[in-house]
Amino acid sequence: MAEEPVLLKGMATHVSMAASCPVGEIKFHAVSLDPAISLGHMVFERDRDSAYEEEFSIASIRIHRDLNRCWRRFVGCKEMMHIFDSLEERVDSRDKFLKLLDEFESKPLAQDMSPMFSSEGEAGWRALAVLCPMRLRNKYLQSWRDKTMTEYEIALALRVPEPVIKSLMSEYFEAALTTLLNKPNGD
Amino acid sequence: MSTTIDHAANALFPPNGPNRAANIKFYPGTARSVTAAQLADQFSRADAQVRQGQAELIADIDAEVVP
Numbered sequence: 151m152a153e154e155p156v157l158l159k160g161m162a163t164h165v166s167m168a169a170s171c172p173v174g175e176i177k178f179h180a181v182s183l184d185p186a187i188s189l190g191h192m193v194f195e196r197d198r199d200s201a202y203e204e205e206f207s208i209a210s211i212r213i214h215r216d217l218n219r220c221w222r223r224f225v226g227c228k229e230m231m232h233i234f235d236s237l238e239e240r241v242d243s244r245d246k247f248l249k250l251l252d253e254f255e256s257k258p259l260a261q262d263m264s265p266m267f268s269s270e271g272e273a274g275w276r277a278l279a280v281l282c283p284m285r286l287r288n289k290y291l292q293s294w295r296d297k298t299m300t301e302y303e304i305a306l307a308l309r310v311p312e313p314v315i316k317s318l319m320s321e322y323f324e325a326a327l328t329t330l331l332n333k334p335n336g337d
Numbered sequence: 338m339s340t341t342i343d344h345a346a347n348a349l350f351p352p353n354g355p356n357r358a359a360n361i362k363f364y365p366g367t368a369r370s371v372t373a374a375q376l377a378d379q380f381s382r383a384d385a386q387v388r389q390g391q392a393e394l395i396a397d398i399d400a401e402v403v404p
Contacts, residue, residue, distance in 0.1 A: 157399045172359075178395035181383040186368040188379045193349070194360040207359060212383040212392065219401055225364045226398050232362045240360040244350040247361060251342060251373035254363065270362060309399070 155309040156281050158223050162230060166209075173207040173233055178226055180215035189214050189221065192229035194240075209233060220311045228277035232269065239269040272333075275317075275326045281310050282318050284327075294319045345377035348384060 162176045173194055183189065190213040211229045213222055232239075241247050246266055253267040260268075286308060293299035294315070301315040310318075317323065349358040363376060386392040 159397055159399050162398070178398050179383075179387050179392040180395055181386045181392045183366075183379050183383060184375075185366050187366045187371050187375045189364045189366055191361065191363040191380055191383065193358050193380075193384075195358050196355075210387065212387065213395070215393075219399070222395075223398060226395075228364055229362060232360060235360060235362075241362065242356065242359050244346050244352075247346055247349060247358075248342070248373075250362075251376055254365070254371060254376050255373045257370075266362075270365075273362070 155307065156283065156286070158227050158230075158281070161227075161280065165230065165233060173209040175207075176209045176211065176230060176233075179210065179212045181212045183212075183214040185214050185216070189217060190225040190229060192232055194233075220305060220309055223281065223309055224277060224311050224314065227281055228273050231273040231276040231280070234276070235269050235273075236265070238265040241266050272330065276330060278310075278314055278318055278323075279327050279330070282308050282314075287318055287323070291319060339374045339377070341374040341381070342377045345381045345384075348381065 162178075166173060166176045181190075190211065192209055192211040194207055194209050196207055209230065211226055213225050213229075217225065241250050246264075249264055250266045253264060258267070290299060290304045290307070294301070294304060302312050305312040305315050349361060350356050361380070363380075365371070383392070
């Protein structure tokens with residue numbers, strides 16, 4: 151029997167309930183987007199209609215409605231990972247928003263990227279690590295090397311997009327995880 | 338400043354009011370290059386769908402098919 155893939159739904163519940171989580175609720179919305187421009191985005195916003203007396207934040211994650219399950223999960227997970235952005239990584243001002251938009255357009259060199267733009271790439275690696283933890287990755291690693299399983303078959307088993315399998319199985323994957331785990335908390 | 342970018346920026350960070358957003362990030366699309374205005378426009382379009390109740394809430398993101 152195939153091992154079940156990591157489910158994002160339960161993870162979102164646990165993340166939002168964690169005492170250290172800065173958002174009280176995570177919502178996923180299916181929206182119509184131009185997939186050439188963007189597959190999705192997330193907005194952490196304050197719920198002004200909340201019944202709670204304290205300020206209550208909601209993570210509103212918008213995902214292109216025509217994505218298949220694997221892509222929907224990955225985009226949703228990557229956006230959810232921004233819950234863990236540090237203060238300098240968060241786009242919490244007009245100036246930082248304009249800066250982020252400009253960097254998507256100009257594609258700066260790595261050393262010139264703002265913390266906000268850098269976190270975009272990091273969140274992708276976090277999502278990969280969360281949806282494909284080492285135990286699952288290692289389960290399929292030899293089959294990938296031997297080519298006894300195709301990347302499509304592995305992606306299907308893990309419920310992730312086929313294009314991410316190369317990154318998952320790369321020698322760099324463990325180094326990326328180490329970098330993310332050792333990253334100092336900027337808050 | 339592009340009107341499109343202004344519209345998105347004003348929705349998130351009103352010039353004369355408290356910020357609505359504590360963070361916003363994007364997942365890029367398939368195009369090799371995009372403009373800031375195009376990205377801002379995608380946010381504004383999706384935001385209108387959500388605020389007008391025309392964006393379905395995904396109850397189970399792991400489901401094969403969502404509404």
